[in-house]
Amino acid sequence: MTTLTQKVQILLTDEQHRALLKLVKARGKPLSVLLREAVVDKLLIEARQAAKRKAFEEIAAMSLPVAEWPEMEDEIEREHTAELPAAQAGSRKRP
Structure with a gap:
């Protein structure tokens, strides 16, 4: 459990206090x-x-180069395959 160390004081109206x-x-x-x-x-x-x-909002406002999906998918696949060991890279099949 977290130790509570900070104290805050607030003033309420009688009505607020009764409601609480x-x-x-x-x-x-x-x-x-x-x-x-x-x-x-x-x-x-x-x-x-x-x-x-x-x-x-900041990310959405960025002007980033975006290609059509098939081109992006190929790029992702190339990058991913390049990171795999040679034995795994050759065995990957595209759907």
């Missing part, structure tokens, strides 16, 4: 656990997804 206490009772978890889970579920996961989305 109802959730605590319904779920049978301490308030700290409930809040920690909410932070991870909402904020940290959203941050990771945003980073992945940004990386995808």
Whole structure:
């Protein structure tokens, strides 16, 4: 289990606090656990997804040379075959 070493303090309205206490009772978890889970579920996961989305958009925006599939497939096959030991390379059959 990870050691928890950082403390965060938040201020809530009475209404927010009562609502959280109802959730605590319904779920049978301490308030700290409930809040920690909410932070991870909402904020940290959203941050990771945003980073992945940004990386995808950057890759998609790249202007990369792309050939037609048969040509790309041949190139992949040539490169893969070149990396195989001679005995294996000769035994590969294309579908």
